Amino acid sequence: MDDAARHLALLTKTTEVVNSSLDLQEVMEAIAHETAAALETDACFVYLYDERADELVLRATHGTRVEDATKAPRMRRGEGITGVAAAQGEPVMIPSKAHLDPRFKAFPNLREDDYESILAVPILARDKLEGALNVRTREPRMFSEAEIELVVAIASQVARTIEHAKLYAQAQRRVHELEALARISEAVSESLYLEESLEAIVKTTVESMQATGAAIVLEDGRVAWPEGRAGAHALRLPLRWRARTIGELVVDRDTPFSDDDRQLLEAIASQAAVALEHGRMALRGVLAQEIHHRVKNNLQTVASLLRLQARSEQVDARKALADSVNRILAIAAVHEVLTEHREDDVDLDELVDRLRAMLVQGLAVGKEVHAELEPVSLAGQRATALALVFTELFGNALEHGGGRISITLTERDGDVVLAIADDGDGMQLSADGTGLSIVRALVRDELAGELRLVDDPGLRAEVTFPASV
Structure with missing residues (x-):
């Protein structure tokens, strides 16, 4: 099979892979394997761009492995050969001694100095950076224009997969958020007791956010309805009712909170504020009724005593x-x-x-x-x-x-x-x-x-x- 036919087969296989699953990790691992096999390279690395951290994070490899799985290699745009390709938005190819290039970035848990050549290309979706990938060989190799174009085409396919996976993840997250809010709304509306409502809110928060713990803190500083334990990261959201802060929702987690997490927690905090204030209003109504009842009984007692004295x-x-x-x-x-x-x-x-x-x-x-x-x-x-x-x-x-x-x-x-x-x-x-x-x-x-x-x-x-x- 000539190079053109092999490249066409790889593109066809890539299309099948990216359309076969919405699991982004599964797709990236398959792409790394298929790309390395079709181009007859010794390794392929696929990076995903973390926009919040402005970093490229290694997500899939073929031909080598990350020795410490707890520390995924990361690099900023413009850092390392692959980071330069991502920053410039165009391929970077070094045919030999890639590890001696001044732009090379070494990772202690990734054996990259075993490779002589590297071809790195950005993963772009409508000019928006989504990641980067590279292929490597242990022997010096000058990649042809056709091979470079092929890797760029593969990166374009991966970019669409990343877009679709993000949209799917957002949809799944939205469903997850709506389910959490529905459970909280149900707890608030069904329970006649404030303690039960707030306890349900705290427990649902822990489950929905995969948090280590959560609690509601009242305006007097008293911690109420605590659940779980403290984590490495804590987020405090005010409970507001008619422009007045009536408490706080405190959530702990071992992993950082994203903007989406904050938005969901703000919605939960809003529900908690409603539950807290409505519960207090109901309690005040019951208390007022009880006070009226006691006052009436005591006034009747006073009247009886006065009548008895008058006789x-x-x-x-x-x-x-x-x-x-x-x-x-x-x-x-x-x-x-x-x-x-x-x-x-x-x-x-x-x-x-x-x-x-x-x-x-x-x-x-x-x-x-x-x-x-x-x-x-x-x-x-x-x-x-x-x-x-x-x-x-x-x-x-x-x-x-x-x-x-x-x-x-x-x-x-x-x-x-x-x-x-x-x-x-x-x-x-x-x-x-x-x-x-x-x-x-x-x-x-x-x-x-x-x-x-x-x-x-x-x-x-x-x-x-x-x-x-």
Whole structure:
């Protein structure tokens, strides 16, 4: 077979190869093999141009191998003989002693000095650099014009393959991005709980980006919903809602992030911001509804207490007003604790201590108040009842007790025990008085407990009720 026929066969084979697969790596390896075989050269190297790094990266070889597979040889345009061909946009041919040429670039893991000749050509797609390839021989060789034209034609075929592979990769990536965003959108729309939505966003981010880890950082700096581990590269994207930054999406990976990666993560961050703000709005709505419900119940409690006081035949207006103020302040103290901790339960030891401090003002002149309060938690509505009970009993001890008053709060065997004792003259609460009626009703109906009054020698009032009902 003459050279023309062999060259035509190679071009035909090259066309078949580039049209046989959209896998760029597979095509480049086949091209390296077919080109070296048809031109009867000892080696063929195919480089792909990395536009972001402005480097040519060796992607396929025939006749030799890269000894350290973790370090692919790279060169800039104009660097090395192949880099010069890429920079000039035209072939470069050296028939002998190529490794002695001043433009030659050696790689420690690529044995190129074994070759005498080299023919390097750029891979151009409509004048845009896509890569470069070269063929080499161990013996000196002057490549003919026909051989140079053949290698240029092969490079043109490879250029179209690279274009098609890039378009296919972009399409695949777009599908991948849309699938990731669809999963995130589904998680945001289906879950009724903010924690579930954000957890799904973080996990989908890790899977979609092949990341080592990710997390959402709230505006107060608190790290929420962390997943995985830190990587060599980290990307932080703000979560913005109506021109306001409400947090950050932090993603870690061992490999650098591309512009496409950033675009996808910006879309994910936008979804996360929507989920975060909508979840907060829903929470605020539920919280507002709960507050309205509690305020309504507490206003009804205040109204009932005032009606009960009004039924008494002997009413000291000044004392009745002072008692009502203390009851309202007791309810307000419960609200304050609930608001500060943003929880449904109240720490009774903290609540009782606040009420103690509030009530002793102006009433504890010359009195010694000692409190031993164990940590006890109680639901908000029951805490309101206990606050009113404590206000009545402690107020009575301050007004009628002696110089020493002790307060104890403990939990034993599933029951909460609140005891207030003084060293005064004994029972001062009238059995049918308004204050005692309020205490008995609240202990019985709201706390499902019992009240014990011991008159020996001062008064010890003890309230016992189950910690949970």
